[in-house]
Every structure is written in structure tokens, then in C-alpha cells.
Amino acid sequence: MDTISKGHPGGTRVAHVMDSIRQRIAARQLVPGARLPSIRGYAAATQVSKSTVVDAYDRLAAEGVIRSRPGAGFYVAGHLAPLALAEIEPRLERSVDPLWVSRQSLEASDAILKPGCGWLPSSWLPQEALQRALGTVARAGDATLAEYASPLGSAALRQLLARRIAQRGISASADQILITDSGTHAIDLLCRFLIEPNDVVLVDDPCYFNFQALLRAHRARIISVPYTAHGPDVNLFAKALAEHHPRLYITNSGVHNPTGATLTPVIAHRLLKLIEAHDVHVIEDDIFADFEHEPAARLASFDGLNRVVQIGSFSKTLSASIRCGYIVARPDWIEGLVDLRIATAFSGSRVAQEVVLAILKDGSYRRHIDTLRARLSNAMQETTDRLATTGITPWLPSAMPPAGMFLWCRLPSGLDATALAGQALLQGIILAPGNVFSPSQSAGEFMRFNVTQMSDPNIFRMLAQATRGVR
Amino acid sequence: MDTISKGHPGGTRVAHVMDSIRQRIAARQLVPGARLPSIRGYAAATQVSKSTVVDAYDRLAAEGVIRSRPGAGFYVAGHLAPLALAEIEPRLERSVDPLWVSRQSLEASDAILKPGCGWLPSSWLPQEALQRALGTVARAGDATLAEYASPLGSAALRQLLARRIAQRGISASADQILITDSGTHAIDLLCRFLIEPNDVVLVDDPCYFNFQALLRAHRARIISVPYTAHGPDVNLFAKALAEHHPRLYITNSGVHNPTGATLTPVIAHRLLKLIEAHDVHVIEDDIFADFEHEPAARLASFDGLNRVVQIGSFSKTLSASIRCGYIVARPDWIEGLVDLRIATAFSGSRVAQEVVLAILKDGSYRRHIDTLRARLSNAMQETTDRLATTGITPWLPSAMPPAGMFLWCRLPSGLDATALAGQALLQGIILAPGNVFSPSQSAGEFMRFNVTQMSDPNIFRMLAQATRGVR
Known part of the structure; x- marks a missing residue:
């Protein structure tokens, strides 16, 4: 003025x-x-x-x-300003903007190192099984290669998924499973179904950063509750429900992203009581389930898919190029979800569904996952050990998460994660600074490392150099 | 009360x-x-x-x-009523509900005849080229099979698309093209970008029925303008803009669905003047472009992608199972669209993009399209002739549309399209009654026939029987 x-x-x-x-x-x-x-x-x-x-x-x-x-x-005028996620308040520094980290990693050339990304190197994924399955599908004939998938997706794949999900204690028929194009697509569809603009949605702090971007796209209001080593802080969870009346809670159970924490049965039970009392629905994002050695507590199994809906995907364990995820929901939601899916995407990829089915069916997925778990454990141990020499320490009391690829670490005092990520980028290294994951921006001293993307010695060289200054 | x-x-x-x-x-x-x-x-x-x-x-x-x-x-309470598209007003008879026709067709077994559906029989699609391309992609190596696609999608595919689009008179660089999972996905992403709940969106009457379902999912208010043999009725278009201030107009140029009408340059020019004066944006759905023998007028080419954004897809001409569509937009929209795409779908299918690229590159697509156009012309002629014997007459003054698979027909006086579709369904035949396409429900005497799905004599037997009663 x-x-x-x-x-x-x-x-x-x-x-x-x-x-x-x-x-x-x-x-x-x-x-x-x-x-x-x-x-x-x-x-x-x-x-x-x-x-x-x-x-x-x-x-x-x-x-x-x-x-x-x-x-x-x-x-x-107004028509000149279409929805720009980057401009929705609060405006964040681009380096801690959830979308920026995704875009950096997705756009990075092979020369860039990506310890901040959320996926496995392609050499860790079952190349031969994928090639074989694509060959099988190519020979499968007209309909598979040319026609739309059925609205729910392949019946054979849904039956197989129902059996796999049952092993995690979740009882659902194949008709309660809707195949989607990815885990993100599954959450997006559920948000369309469950929330309206300005609805309040509860997430963990820290949480997977794309939850925030996705909820901003739905014009939801985001509130967050601190996540502990055993699940969300139950007292603050209760307080948030009472004060903000969220309609929905989105979380990862099993292997929590970014912390690697594990929801305990006692916390799961207390959460569900609150969720029932306050009439909230829950999206339980379970895309890391196959990384677990022993299945942890699931909200969906305790709840019996009444208020909790589960989503899964094969992007992390099989292929991010073959797009295939799924929703497991209560029976009376499926019709409405299918309608929304047709309206907004018309159909899924029959080829993608058949490739996933072929790999799940022939036992190669099981063998791949066994190898993958062992390899993840080794990489987790090695990264923890190497980070220890730099003064970067795991946040979990147990030090190493029981499963998964993420190690959530506290930086040495005085080191700002966002600034470090900025420096690293100049050296061709993409890091994932804590505040990208923190809706309250309270994780400025934290960093998420992907232990499968840490093999290049330049990463530790850069970290050692950066931490030397403050120690 | x-x-x-x-x-x-x-x-x-x-x-x-x-x-x-x-x-x-x-x-x-x-x-x-x-x-x-x-x-x-x-x-x-x-x-x-x-x-x-x-x-x-x-x-x-x-x-x-x-x-x-x-x-x-x-x-x-309120949490008990998730968004149910089928329950949004106006409630339609399920048989003229846009979603119902899609679902019927997508769910139908091979025993069901589908002259009402919107796609080619799989035997009309290039099976050998698809098999060959899948084989090529399977051998392409790690990244293609396992990794996320880049945010904009394959650079090679975008360059090739830019050249193809240029042939239709639309000048756009590869950086103005965003690969999506389908044409529907492209429109959905653009609606997210361009409209807010309760915004008014203008469509043609009749129009592709899924536009209505998609706009309901976006909580838009739909208004419609009658479509003539040369494009929308310009006077009523002007009146609708002045009265309702729509933010967006969604249309098919080239081959109009369901009418097969062709936008003329003079109407295109008058529309664009109105669109500019009233500050409206346009999504031009051009997924049938490759069916045309000679390219008709395009709003996007007249407008230079200022207010008009184009979308395309390969679901109708190559494969509905390989999901691949695209958006061609003004340069300053691409960043925002990419952000929204990552937030809501994270990434596209690298495999799908590579399969489409392989087929476009090696000349097999061009040969397939040449054959397809000739085959469509023959089927259009044959269907027109056979329908003539039943008193079902094409709506276009020229009788046959210049291109495409759809024949929009008027039924003999006294025959209700919705009732006929209901009878047909009992005989295992899915028809597409006029009011499915008509936001104003003023097409009760019309039917859309897909000439590529009419080879079974039972279809004409049923139509002859039904029309005999009223003649």
C-alpha cells in the first residue's frame, strides 16, 4: 500500500x-x-x-x-488463475514443498543421486519376471491387448489379492477389491468419494509428503498429529478429533513413511475407539506391506473394513512403470467408487493388470520378495553404520526400523535439513529434508534416507563434510 | 411435513x-x-x-x-453420505444415466452385443503391432520396465506427437504436451486445473455422456447448447455465455460424439470470438482425429492454444488396454498441470508410453489407420442402408457422417429410445439411447449406433421388430 x-x-x-x-x-x-x-x-x-x-x-x-x-x-477475471498447487497457502520454500521433491526426483537424470527418493533402484526389481510376464501377456490374445478392463479390474487378480490380504488378517471378498492405476490413484479416488472441499483431514506429522499435495488438490484443510515410534500420539489424536472434527484420517500402517515406525496393537485399538466415537473414516495406505518380515497391526484388520479402507500397490515392490494399485473397501462403497472411477478415468489398463497377475501367480514374486527383504535389511544395517560415523542418528529408539527402505534420522545439532538439501543439490544429490514430511514444519533437523539409493560413496562424503562443520 | x-x-x-x-x-x-x-x-x-x-x-x-x-x-453426522454420483440431482432413470451405459458396456460378457458402446471390436485393432511393440518394450531394459515415467512423459513420444498435431494445424512444442493415462484422465486433470465446485461448464446437447458424469464428479453446474450439423447453435451459445457465465466449454471437434457432425470454419470463428469476449476456456476433445479423411476445423488451431486446450488418446484407434492420452496446452499451464498430476496420480506408465511410441514410429500405425478408415466407411454405409429398411434415419442432412464410428439416428415417430434400449437389454443387446447424451433430456427419439459393432444380424432383427410396431 x-x-x-x-x-x-x-x-x-x-x-x-x-x-x-x-x-x-x-x-x-x-x-x-x-x-x-x-x-x-x-x-x-x-x-x-x-x-x-x-x-x-x-x-x-x-x-x-x-x-x-x-x-x-x-x-x-479470475479465469487467469487456475488452481496452482504451488500457490495454495501456506506457501513453502520450494525446497520443502512436497511437490518439489517428487518432481526433482522424477525429473532427475541417471547422473543424479537420489537418496531422497521413495523407490527402489530398477536393478532391485525383478526384471526377468517382468520381461517374461510381458511376453505372456503379448501372446494372450485380442481382448487383453486391445480392450478396456472391466470396471472392478481383473477378477482373477482380485481373487488372488483377496487371498493375499487375508494373510494380513483382513477379510475381504474379491468383490470388495477395486483395481486402480496406482496407490496414489486409489487415495485420490477415495478422497473424491469421502471428502468435500474445506473438509478437515487428519494426517501424521511427519507423513508421506504426497498426502499433503493430494489433499491440497482436493482443497481439504490439513491438520496433523505427531507420530511416535508406536503410532500417532493418542492424546493429541483425541484432542485433534474433538477440536477439528476431521472427516478423514490418512496414514501408513505397517511400515510408516517416513519414520519406519510400527503401529502397535494397543495404539491401534485406542485409535479405532476414537475414530468410531468421532465418526471419522480412515484410509490406511499399506503399499509397503510386502517389505515386512512379520505383519504389524493393521487398522483395517481390527476394524473389519467398517471405517477403515485399505489401499495397496505394486509400484514399490514390482514395477513403477506397470501402473497397478487397489482399494479394499466395505461392500457398500464399491458401486460408488466404480462410478467415480469410470467418470474420471473410464478404465484401467488390462495389460498392466495381467502382467501383475502373471508375476503374482507363478511364484516369482514370492521369491523376489524374499530376496528383497534380506537385501533391504543389509542395506539398512550398512546405512545405519555408515551414518553413525557422521553423527546422523536414527530417530527410532530401536535405531533400525523393522522393515522397509526408509531411515528417518536426526541431524547433528545446528544442521538445518533444508539448507543441507540445498547444498546437496548443487552436488547432484537429491535429499528429502524433514520439513517436506511435516505439515507443522517441525522436522527441520530430520532427514529421510532411502537405504537402497545410498551405494554411491559421494553421498557419505558429502554428508561427512556437511556434519564436520557443526561437530 | x-x-x-x-x-x-x-x-x-x-x-x-x-x-x-x-x-x-x-x-x-x-x-x-x-x-x-x-x-x-x-x-x-x-x-x-x-x-x-x-x-x-x-x-x-x-x-x-x-x-x-x-x-x-x-x-x-453427515459422514454417512459419501459422494454418490448416482444420487446427484437431477436423478435420472438408471437406463439414461450416463454412468449406467458405460458400466453396462464395460461389464458386458462377450455374449452380449454392444452396438451402444463407444469403441471398436478388438479384432479391428492392430494386434500384431501391439504384440511386436510389447516384445520390443520387454527387451528395452531396466528403466523402461521398472521406473516411474518422467512427469511430462516420454520426450520422444511428445516430440512425435508435436509433429502429428502440427499436421492438424496446431503448432505446439513437445514441452507443451503432457502425456496422461487416457483422454478421460486428461479432461479430469484439466477440470481440476480450471474449475472449482459450483463453476458453470458448458457442453453440447447432445454430447459424449461421460462429460456429464465427469463434471458431476467435479461438482460443476452443467449447462448445454444444442448442437447443429455444423457445430453448436451460435445464437444459443452466445445467450448461454451471457446468462450463465460458464468458466469452461467442453466439446469434441473434428468428429463430434454422438452426432458425427463437423464443426465448420465459420462457426469455429464465431465461437472463438464469443469465447474470447466472455473469458471462457475450452477443452477440445480430439480423440477421434485419426478417423478423419480430411481434417475439419479445430478450435485449437484457430485459437493458437490460447483459450483452447486439446486432448487426444489412443484408446479408440490403437488399444484401450494400453492407457495413453495427452494434453496439448499453452506453455504457462504445463507446470501447474504437472503438479496436479503428481499429486493425484504420481506418474504415468512408462511401458504404455513406450508401446505407443514403438507403434507410432515404425509406420504400422499409419498403415493400420488407412485400413481402419476404409473399413469404417464401409461399415457406415452398410449400417445406414440396413437401418433404412427399419425406418431409422440418420440425423445429419448428409445422412452419413464424414468419418468415425457413430451414426446418430432418429427413430420412427412413436418409438421411445429409452424404452427400446430396455427391451434390447432383455435380448442381450446394449443400445445407447439419445437421452444418455442429452443434458436437457430432449433426445428421447434418438439413438447412437456404433457401426463397427453391428455385424450380428440379431441387432437388425430386433430393431426391425421394434420399429414394425409403430410403422
């Missing part, structure tokens, strides 16, 4: 009119295409001079906020 | 309180989980007795609209 008022008698009055209109547009009291009050009318109603209103309207038009239509007055 | 008041002194006052609360919930002045005013407070504020409020609250609780929490008052 100061800049505007300089040298303009009455400039602050102009700025006041401009602010007032901007606020009405932001609050959608004035919607795009709406006609603004006439200059005479506005001046009379707000007790300012007509020349002030003319000046304010002209400046807003110059900014593109409103548009003049000759002979017809001024209208709210 | 009458039923409630019967036998209840003061029943209408109870009903009035109930209505008032229901309205506040519907308007989201009371959101799910919100505490209702205390009984004493409500009674005092609205000048009714406490017993009336108690009665109203109890009845609403019995209906599940609100919930009582012992000692803590009453709260809005």
Missing part, C-alpha cells in the same frame, strides 16, 4: 478499495465473471469519491484481477 | 425446525461434526418451545442426520 500511495493524493483510499475487492474475490463473494458494482454505486455505498473507485478499478484491471468490457462495466 | 404433523400437536413446528436444520446442513453452514445449538439456545433464538426442539433433534437423530453424544449435545 505504501508504494501505491506514494505521490498519489488519496492513494491509500485507492489501495483500500483494491484490497476490499481482492478480499471479496478471494472469499468468492465475487465469483469469476461476476459484474462489479458500478463506479457510481460503489462510491455512494462506501463513501469514497468516484475518481477513487475509477482509479482502483483501473489498477485492478491492469493487474488482470478484473476486466473492463466497453459499455458494460467491470467483471471479475 | 404432513405425515409428521398428523396426530402431533405442534407437529408442523417440529417439521419446521427439522427443515431449517436440514437446510443449514445442505448449505454447509453446519458441517459434519459441527455441534448443533443447545436445545435451550435454539428454543430461545427461534421462539419455539424447548420440547419442540427436543422432538426435532430426536427425529433428526433417528434419521441419522445428526447424532447425540451423551452429555455433549448433538452433532451433524
Whole structure:
């Protein structure tokens, strides 16, 4: 306002009119295409001079906020500002913006090191099984290669998934399973089904960063509860439910991202009682289930898929290129979810579903997972040991998470994770600084490491150098 | 209200309180989980007795609209009603519900005949080329089979698409192209980017039925303008813009679905002038482009991708099982679209993109399309001739559409398309009755036939029988 008022008698009055209109547009009291009050009318109603209103309207038009239509007055433009996730409040530094880390990693060339990314190196995935399965599918004939998948997805795959899910203590028929294009697609579909704009959604702090990006795309209001080594802090969880009335809670059980923590049965039970009392629904993202040596507690198994819906995927364990995830939900939700899926994506990939089915069926997935678990344990041990020499320490009391690829670490005191990630990027290394995962921005001293992406010695060289300065 | 008041002194006052609360919930002045005013407070504020409020609250609780929490008052339930597209007003007969026709066709077994569906029989698609391409991709190595696609999608595919699009008079660089999972996914992403709940969106009447389902999923308000043989009725288009201030117009240019009509340059030009004057954006769904013998006018080529964004797909011409579509947009929209894509789907299928690229590159797609166009012309001629014997007549003055698989027909007077579709279904034949495509429900005498799905003589036998009755 100061800049505007300089040298303009009455400039602050102009700025006041401009602010007032901007606020009405932001609050959608004035919607795009709406006609603004006439200059005479506005001046009379707000007790300012007509020349002030003319000046304010002209400046807003110059900014593109409103548009003049000759002979017809001024209208709210608004169409010039499509939904830009990066601009939704709170605006974050790009380096701790959840979307930025995803984009950096997805766009990175092979020369870039990615200890901050959320996936396995492709050499860890079952290349031969994928090649064989693609060959099988190619020979499968007309319908598989050319036709739309059925709305629920392959019946054979859903039956097989039902049996696999039963092993984790979740009882569901094949008709309660909807195949999606990915885990993210599954959550997106459920958000469409369960929440409306401005609904409150509860997440863990820290949580998988894309939950935040996805919820912003749904125009949800995000609140978060600190995550402990055994699950969310139950007292703060209860307080958040009472104060904010969330409609939905999104979490990873099993292997928690980014902390590697494990939900205990006692916490699961207490959470579910609160969830029932406060009429909340839960999306339990279980995409890391196959990494576990022993299945931990699942909200979905305790709840019997009443308030909890589970989602899974094969992007982390089989292939991120073959897109295939799934939703396991109560029977009366499936119809509505299928309708939404057809409306917004029409159909899934029959080829992708058949490739996953072929690999799950022939035993090669089981053998791959056995090897993968052992390899993950080794990499976890090795990374923990090597990080110890730099003063970077695991957050879990047990030091090593029981399963998975993520190690959530505290940096030596005085080292800021975001600044470190910025330095690392200059050296061609993508890190995942704590605040990317923290809706409350309270994880500035934390870093998530992907132990499968740490083989290059340059990573530890850079970390050693950075930590030397503060020790 | 009458039923409630019967036998209840003061029943209408109870009903009035109930209505008032229901309205506040519907308007989201009371959101799910919100505490209702205390009984004493409500009674005092609205000048009714406490017993009336108690009665109203109890009845609403019995209906599940609100919930009582012992000692803590009453709260809005609301979590019991997730978004059910089938229940959004206006409620349609299931047989003319846009989603129902999609689901019927997608769920149908091979024994069911589908002259109402929107795709080619798999035998019309290039099986050998698909098999060969899958083989090539299987041998392509680690990254292709296992890794996420880059955020924009394969650079080689985007470069190739840019050249193909240029042949239709649309100038765009590869960086203006975003690969999506399908045409529907492309439109969904653009709706996320361009519209907010309650925004008005303009469609053609008739239009592709899934536009309506998709817009309902976005909670948009749909208005429609009659489509003529040369494009939308320009005068009614102008009137709709002036009256309803739509933010977006979604249409098929090239080959219009369901009518097969062709947008003429003069209509395209007049539409664009209106679109500019009223600050509207346009999604031009061009998924049937490759069916055309000669490219018709495109809004995107006249507009230079300023207000018009184009989408394309390979589901209709190559494979519906390999999911691959794309968006061609102005450069300054791409970043925001990529952010939304990552947030809601994370990544596309690298395998799918590579399969499409392999087929486009080696000339087999060009040969397939040449054959396909000739085959479509023959089927169109044959279907037109055979329908003529039943009194079912093409709507276009030219009788046959210049390209594509759809024939939009008027039934003999007195025959209701929805009723006919119902009868046909009993005989294992899925038809697409006119009102599925008509937001105004004014196409009750029309039927869309897919000429590639009409080879079974039972279809014409059934149509002959049905039309005999009214002739």
C-alpha cells in the first residue's frame, strides 16, 4: 500500500478499495465473471469519491484481477488463475514443498543421486519376471491387448489379492477389491468419494509428503498429529478429533513413511475407539506391506473394513512403470467408487493388470520378495553404520526400523535439513529434508534416507563434510 | 411435513425446525461434526418451545442426520453420505444415466452385443503391432520396465506427437504436451486445473455422456447448447455465455460424439470470438482425429492454444488396454498441470508410453489407420442402408457422417429410445439411447449406433421388430 500511495493524493483510499475487492474475490463473494458494482454505486455505498473507485478499478484491471468490457462495466477475471498447487497457502520454500521433491526426483537424470527418493533402484526389481510376464501377456490374445478392463479390474487378480490380504488378517471378498492405476490413484479416488472441499483431514506429522499435495488438490484443510515410534500420539489424536472434527484420517500402517515406525496393537485399538466415537473414516495406505518380515497391526484388520479402507500397490515392490494399485473397501462403497472411477478415468489398463497377475501367480514374486527383504535389511544395517560415523542418528529408539527402505534420522545439532538439501543439490544429490514430511514444519533437523539409493560413496562424503562443520 | 404433523400437536413446528436444520446442513453452514445449538439456545433464538426442539433433534437423530453424544449435545453426522454420483440431482432413470451405459458396456460378457458402446471390436485393432511393440518394450531394459515415467512423459513420444498435431494445424512444442493415462484422465486433470465446485461448464446437447458424469464428479453446474450439423447453435451459445457465465466449454471437434457432425470454419470463428469476449476456456476433445479423411476445423488451431486446450488418446484407434492420452496446452499451464498430476496420480506408465511410441514410429500405425478408415466407411454405409429398411434415419442432412464410428439416428415417430434400449437389454443387446447424451433430456427419439459393432444380424432383427410396431 505504501508504494501505491506514494505521490498519489488519496492513494491509500485507492489501495483500500483494491484490497476490499481482492478480499471479496478471494472469499468468492465475487465469483469469476461476476459484474462489479458500478463506479457510481460503489462510491455512494462506501463513501469514497468516484475518481477513487475509477482509479482502483483501473489498477485492478491492469493487474488482470478484473476486466473492463466497453459499455458494460467491470467483471471479475479470475479465469487467469487456475488452481496452482504451488500457490495454495501456506506457501513453502520450494525446497520443502512436497511437490518439489517428487518432481526433482522424477525429473532427475541417471547422473543424479537420489537418496531422497521413495523407490527402489530398477536393478532391485525383478526384471526377468517382468520381461517374461510381458511376453505372456503379448501372446494372450485380442481382448487383453486391445480392450478396456472391466470396471472392478481383473477378477482373477482380485481373487488372488483377496487371498493375499487375508494373510494380513483382513477379510475381504474379491468383490470388495477395486483395481486402480496406482496407490496414489486409489487415495485420490477415495478422497473424491469421502471428502468435500474445506473438509478437515487428519494426517501424521511427519507423513508421506504426497498426502499433503493430494489433499491440497482436493482443497481439504490439513491438520496433523505427531507420530511416535508406536503410532500417532493418542492424546493429541483425541484432542485433534474433538477440536477439528476431521472427516478423514490418512496414514501408513505397517511400515510408516517416513519414520519406519510400527503401529502397535494397543495404539491401534485406542485409535479405532476414537475414530468410531468421532465418526471419522480412515484410509490406511499399506503399499509397503510386502517389505515386512512379520505383519504389524493393521487398522483395517481390527476394524473389519467398517471405517477403515485399505489401499495397496505394486509400484514399490514390482514395477513403477506397470501402473497397478487397489482399494479394499466395505461392500457398500464399491458401486460408488466404480462410478467415480469410470467418470474420471473410464478404465484401467488390462495389460498392466495381467502382467501383475502373471508375476503374482507363478511364484516369482514370492521369491523376489524374499530376496528383497534380506537385501533391504543389509542395506539398512550398512546405512545405519555408515551414518553413525557422521553423527546422523536414527530417530527410532530401536535405531533400525523393522522393515522397509526408509531411515528417518536426526541431524547433528545446528544442521538445518533444508539448507543441507540445498547444498546437496548443487552436488547432484537429491535429499528429502524433514520439513517436506511435516505439515507443522517441525522436522527441520530430520532427514529421510532411502537405504537402497545410498551405494554411491559421494553421498557419505558429502554428508561427512556437511556434519564436520557443526561437530 | 404432513405425515409428521398428523396426530402431533405442534407437529408442523417440529417439521419446521427439522427443515431449517436440514437446510443449514445442505448449505454447509453446519458441517459434519459441527455441534448443533443447545436445545435451550435454539428454543430461545427461534421462539419455539424447548420440547419442540427436543422432538426435532430426536427425529433428526433417528434419521441419522445428526447424532447425540451423551452429555455433549448433538452433532451433524453427515459422514454417512459419501459422494454418490448416482444420487446427484437431477436423478435420472438408471437406463439414461450416463454412468449406467458405460458400466453396462464395460461389464458386458462377450455374449452380449454392444452396438451402444463407444469403441471398436478388438479384432479391428492392430494386434500384431501391439504384440511386436510389447516384445520390443520387454527387451528395452531396466528403466523402461521398472521406473516411474518422467512427469511430462516420454520426450520422444511428445516430440512425435508435436509433429502429428502440427499436421492438424496446431503448432505446439513437445514441452507443451503432457502425456496422461487416457483422454478421460486428461479432461479430469484439466477440470481440476480450471474449475472449482459450483463453476458453470458448458457442453453440447447432445454430447459424449461421460462429460456429464465427469463434471458431476467435479461438482460443476452443467449447462448445454444444442448442437447443429455444423457445430453448436451460435445464437444459443452466445445467450448461454451471457446468462450463465460458464468458466469452461467442453466439446469434441473434428468428429463430434454422438452426432458425427463437423464443426465448420465459420462457426469455429464465431465461437472463438464469443469465447474470447466472455473469458471462457475450452477443452477440445480430439480423440477421434485419426478417423478423419480430411481434417475439419479445430478450435485449437484457430485459437493458437490460447483459450483452447486439446486432448487426444489412443484408446479408440490403437488399444484401450494400453492407457495413453495427452494434453496439448499453452506453455504457462504445463507446470501447474504437472503438479496436479503428481499429486493425484504420481506418474504415468512408462511401458504404455513406450508401446505407443514403438507403434507410432515404425509406420504400422499409419498403415493400420488407412485400413481402419476404409473399413469404417464401409461399415457406415452398410449400417445406414440396413437401418433404412427399419425406418431409422440418420440425423445429419448428409445422412452419413464424414468419418468415425457413430451414426446418430432418429427413430420412427412413436418409438421411445429409452424404452427400446430396455427391451434390447432383455435380448442381450446394449443400445445407447439419445437421452444418455442429452443434458436437457430432449433426445428421447434418438439413438447412437456404433457401426463397427453391428455385424450380428440379431441387432437388425430386433430393431426391425421394434420399429414394425409403430410403422
